[in-house]
Amino acid sequence: MSKYSYQLKIHAVQEYLSKECSYAEVCRKFDIHSKRQLITWVHEAQANGYESLAPRKTHHSYSLDFKLQVVNYYRMHELSTVQVAVKFNLNRSQVYSWYRKYKNEGIVGLRPKPIGRPTKAMNKRKMIKKSKIQPTKEEQYKWA
Numbered sequence: 001m002s003k004y005s006y007q008l009k010i011h012a013v014q015e016y017l018s019k020e021c022s023y024a025e026v027c028r029k030f031d032i033h034s035k036r037q038l039i040t041w042v043h044e045a046q047a048n049g050y051e052s053l054a055p056r057k058t059h060h061s062y063s064l065d066f067k068l069q070v071v072n073y074y075r076m077h078e079l080s081t082v083q084v085a086v087k088f089n090l091n092r093s094q095v096y097s098w099y100r101k102y103k104n105e106g107i108v109g110l111r112p113k114p115i116g117r118p119t120k121a122m123n124k125r126k127m128i129k130k131s132k133i134q135p136t137k138e139e140q141y142k143w144a
Contacts, residue, residue: 004032012038013045040082041091043110047086056091064139067110070095071102107139 012030014037015021023035032038038110044052072083074095085092101109 004037006054009041010045010050013041013050013053015040017045040086043082043086050091052089061112064107064110064112066067067098067105068102071099071110074099106135108133108135111139 007029012026012032015029016023016026021029023038025105026032027035027038041053043125071082073079073087074081077084081092081095084090085095087094098110
């Protein structure tokens with residue numbers, strides 16, 4: 001559950017956009033602890049509408065192509081993670097996490113991971129280190 005309700009976010013953003021109050025005044029009025037949080041809400045609402053302030057579904061899985069698109073956009077446009085997150089309607093920490101994995105492991109780090117506990121047969125075999133996993137030919141073309 002979100003710390004702030006959807007209605008509170010909308011009212012706070014509308015209050016700021018009406019130009020009657022500053023960020024600090026709106027934060028005090030609505031008891032929002034972080035001015036940065038309000039700034040993020042305002043940017044999200046301006047870029048994607050008020051629906052983007054609604055609670056997000058958790059545990060969403062993204063395709064390799066989408067992750068690569070986000071990382072490439074972040075690298076090419078030299079924007080902050082917040083600006084990229086607003087454009088793609090993601091959490092800023094998710095953008096940075098994908099970028100860090102891409103930087104350290106390449107496109108292999110962005111592959112979807114299997115969900116759940118490994119099978120017993122998997123436990124008996126030696127685990128392959130991440131550094132030894134090679135990208136497929138298709139991934140090599142996307143990476144280049």
